[in-house]
Amino acid sequence: MDTSQYLEMFIEESKEHLQACNEHLLELEKNPEDIAIVNEVFRSAHTLKGMSATMGYEDIANLTHKMENVLDEIRNNRLHVTADLLDVVFTAVDQLEEMVLDIAAGGNGKLDVADTVQKLHAIETGEEVPVAATTVEETVTVDSSNVQNWLNYDDYELTVIQQSLEQDYHTYEIYVKLREDCLLKAARVYMVFELLEKMGDVIKSSPSVEKLEEEDFDEVFYIALVTNEPKDDVQKKLMKVSEVTEVVVQAVTLEQLKTRQQDELSKVEEEKQVAVQTPEQTSETTELQPEKKEKSSAPKGNTPTSSKTIRVNIERLDVLMNLFEELVIDRGRLQSISEDLRNAELDETVERMSRITGDLQNIILNMRMVPVETVFNRFPRMVRQLARDLNKKINLEVIGAETELDRTVIDEIGDPLVHLIRNSLDHGIESPEVRKSKGKPEEGTVVLRAYHSGNHVFIEIEDDGAGINREKVLKKAISRGIVSEEVALTLTDKQVAELILSSGFSTADVISDVSGRGVGLDVVKTTIESLGGTIEISSTEGKGSLFSIQLPLTLSIISVMLVELGEEIYAIPLSSIIETAIIRSSDILNAHNQKVIDFRGKVVPLVFLEDVFDVPRESTKEEFHSVVLVRKGDKMAGLVVDSFIGQQEVVLKSLGAYLTSVFAISGATILGNGKVALIVDCNALII
């Protein structure tokens, strides 16, 4: 999963939670008996654990997990809050902060927390906190955390290690961490062991092999391996096992093992022994260091990009958009004033302002753009699931997921796409057997494609399935009364294909819960049209179908043509206008009670807007009529108006929750003079 988009949120929230932890821990120090405070800390730690695990920061998750365990013990009164205990918890919080800051600075959030984890574990299991007696020793313990005592060996095992070392074999102690949500831990353990056994001999593991097989461990286990493979190879091979998140391999020398054993035998001599051990360990640490640097340098290459962006609340962008809309309205007003006044200087200023607001408009609209990826993301899983439900083999290809669209469009487009994809899977792609018999590959392909073109975004869904069966569709359409038999004969293949978008249509012989009862595609069409878009279908029987959706880049500011009807002004979206014309009354013909004109060889029905909108005035008999020719798909209509005012960019506003779905009105806008003009919904006027 790509989590980079949540990174900033993660960092902010982590900081908040750590801050809360710190505050509450300080309070807890003052009131050690207050369980409520422990609960607070626990909650923060828990959230942090969940977030960091999701984001893949294992060290943070690991440390918080241990911290949580300790807190849980306190909560359940099995542990008492002591200064020593708090010290360790504070160290843990400090380290967490360090890691979060590292992530914020572009690092990978890795930090050696084994020492603190161990201490926390010790507390949890009831052992006393090893209190550092002197500062010298403290540094030593920190150093030795690089070579930890992961495993203890008995004499027999030691002999084996000794012998293998003499024969130039290496002994490694290996730390393996599985994903927290790993489901088949035993299986992963088996895979790890199998790999290791190919490379050498496993001489010990902790927990024991039996326990590992029973999945009786958290996410971490340790293995001792004797092999002649180099250290890095072992590590890399183990990382190949899926759901293994972390592998640390450390070489073991006989001296170390002996000192370790002696440590346990004589704790009195500990200090001296450790001191002897130090030089060797430094060589070990230097060996580890470059590797670590390498690790952290890779993600650092990404940092410049994160520093160049800031996170802005979407609401603020909406406010900005609203303010800008006001500005557009005022710009319109200024333009109309300057036209009336005809003052050269004013004209110039207004002209300049118009240009600047135009640029501003582009910038603001761009800020609201969101890649369609946010919608496309969920489809691969959905297709996988559906394909399984339908017993079909389907491969989904997603192309152009980075194409950007206005956020308002993005919010709306999800459901229609789901419908269309379901439709393609259910009705389009045939079952593997059918496909095979037709000489197609068993696996069907559905391509989801998005791209920009001009002022529009296209989203296409293409499948290589059965395509649309003309006869079947026509038969159904006739039986449902969607088209008459006479009309059906004249329809082109494309028109037939588009019949499946009509309401009350379903070609599936068996109604499945996948693509419903044919209401789906009807809804798809209405939704897309309400977004100011169009949908087209082209299909070749036997080869597949292509659903092509055309959407405007933005919804909030549109170009319209203002027209006058009596005293009233209406706006017609430029996107549906083909052209304007002036016609004579004598050019109007009558056909089946419908007034039509012959326009460039085509018969175009006329719609008298004053009648449709019941414009209050005495009817006038004019010689000439102004006509706006609009289209909806392949159909055309001529809207008769009184006069044209001109073209303008306007801000689309809704009529509010009280007036929903007014006939042939898609919204309103505020004109330069402050009055409201209604926007004509041409789609409703063309039948």
Place this chain on the structure above:
Amino acid sequence: MTEAVDVQNVKVVVFQLADKEYVIPVTHVQGIEKLTHITRVPKTPSYVKGVINLRGVVTPIIDLRNRLGLGESNLNEASRIIIITLEDMNVGVIVDSANDVLDIPTDSIEPQPEVVGGFEEDYIAGVAKLDSRLLILLHMHLVLNPIKSGV
């Protein structure tokens, strides 16, 4: 008036329609505006006067007289538009005049007596008697029930 009484009071806006006084709780009132240009919206019920530009927001306006079946409003200088907010919906209602803001004790509000005939009674939530004034409390949710026209 003591504070204890205040708690049981409801603050209302009083307005005139025909010869009666009506009230609506101030919590529903967003503002009172003078008449401005109303853009007619075609194919809507007769009581929908149209929409206005209320500081950049397109707000529908209804003629309350007409809505309550009291005939058409005579728009004049005294006419006001009361902007009412119900949930996420803003609607302006035209009234003859907006008179007052009053505190009326909740216990003075009585349910509408059922003997009164007429169309408007469906929308009356109660009647409050204050001194010699009779104030009619409107049920705004019913009055401003969203309409779907032309469908």
